[in-house]
Amino acid sequence: MSFLGDVVLTTPLLTYLALQGPVDVVTTPAGGALLEGHPAVRRLIRYDKRGAQRGIGGLRSLAVQLRSAQYAVAYLAQGSWRSAALAWLARIPSRVGFDSSAGSGLYTSRVPYRRAWHHATRLFQLAAHDVSRETPSPSLFPQVADRDAVTALIARGPFHPGPFIAVAPGSVWATKRWPDFPSLVASLSNGYGIVVVGGADDRALAGDIVTAAPDRVLDATGQLSLLASAELIRRAAAIVTNDSLPQHLASAMGTPTVTLYGPTLPAFGFGPLAPMRAIVEHPPGLECRPCSAHGPQVCPRGHFRCMREISVLTVADALTPLLRS
Secondary structure, rough: OHHHHHHHHHEEEHHHHOOOOOOEEEEEEEHHOOOOOOOOEEEEEOOOOOOOOOHHHHHHHHHHHHHHOOEEEEEEOOHHHHHHHHHOOOOOEEEEEOOOOHHHHHOOEOOOOOOOHHHHHHHHOEEEEEOOOOOOOOOOOOOOOHHHHHHHHHHOOOOOOOOOOEEEOOOOOOHOOOOOOOHHHHHHHOOEEEEEEHHHHHHHHHHHHHHHHOEEEEEEOOOOHHHHHHHHHHHOEEHHHHHHHHHHHHHOOOOEEEEOOOOOOHOOOOOOOOEEEEEEEEEOOOOOOOOOOOOOOOOOOOOOOHOOOOOOHHHHHHHHHHHHH
């Protein structure tokens, strides 16, 4: 597994498999950080495919390691040729994945990729073939060090010890970033502090939000581990986020979630799963939407209407009932 959001959405499958026997997970170093302490995972095998284990040599070396463990089944949650080749080279006799995957030619069992389902349900279906359309809940397990780091960080916030709303303005895909987070934060009630969550690359976006309401905003970008970020989101009264990783962290932690969609659609199967959630997207009629499976770095039409025309009032109206519940 590589995409961090997909790692989170795989946890229902891992929990199901752990009821039947030990589960080991091969993932990137970053993905492994998300699964630290997860009770469904016996062993994390970090595959540094872009670093120390890059290339054919790294692939073969890991395959030999896996072969020695004599695994019975490999579930290919990521459908790449590399993942399929790894399981094949490891001589795992049963290799299960989606029929739409690039590496499906090396699978022994192919499961239909149901585009109308949420991706957590699609992944769950790899093992639980009688799965209903009800989407299972993902799960993460921050550790003591993660909780302590969050407690120390929040204590520095200008709103401490009051309640706070988390906002996540970033995304690795530039066109997924709603540009009006600063205006939203400036418009929100003074009854809540604001914490900006994200990675170090989101600090410039966080700076604009701090400027909009300096007496109420704590910038947490780049200051926490992934699991600590999940713990921070758990403590928030709600989160407003783009279609990006913080949405999936909130789903795992049960935090009320408002997700903003521009170039992508919730129908792709990656929407919020928190018990209380709202989706805000451009009204129907924008013929160029969706423009990409992930969201390009630059708007192909140059106008970026799918995000620019989502109003602050619309987002605030979606957030308000989640805070009152």
